[in-house]
Amino acid sequence: MLKYTNYTLKKFEAIFEELQYTIRYEKGSFQSGYCMVKNQKIVIINKFFDTEAKINCLIDILDTTEIDKTELTKKSQKFLLEVVPQYIEQKK
Numbered sequence: 001m002l003k004y005t006n007y008t009l010k011k012f013e014a015i016f017e018e019l020q021y022t023i024r025y026e027k028g029s030f031q032s033g034y035c036m037v038k039n040q041k042i043v044i045i046n047k048f049f050d051t052e053a054k055i056n057c058l059i060d061i062l063d064t065t066e067i068d069k070t071e072l073t074k075k076s077q078k079f080l081l082e083v084v085p086q087y088i089e090q091k092k
Contacts, residue, residue, distance in 0.1 A: 002083050004052035012058040015076045016043065019067055025054075033057050036065075059084060 002008065016023050025047035028035070034045040034057040045057050062084065069077055 002055075004055055006051055008083075009051050009055050009058075011076075011079055012055060012062075015062070015072060015080065016058065018072050018076055020071070023058075034061065036061065 013023055019041070021041040021043055024042065024044045026044055027047055028044065033049060033053060034043060036043055043058075043061055045054055049057070062080070069080075072080070
């Protein structure tokens, strides 16, 4: 089961870093809680979100973005395989 802690958030941030994305936490009125800058690997997430909401935004982005898993370390690949399928099952 996914634990919504700062440690888990850091793991997701590391995955985005490995994929060469920049994550910025800023204030704004994003309808989905986050936005992605077109043609750039920049993700902007509402800075007022709690840890759980930030993690959920990052998971949603991973779910809707094609990622090259070869860019990820073995540790990150294992983490994604363990965590993301559990999250997707919980949403259904």
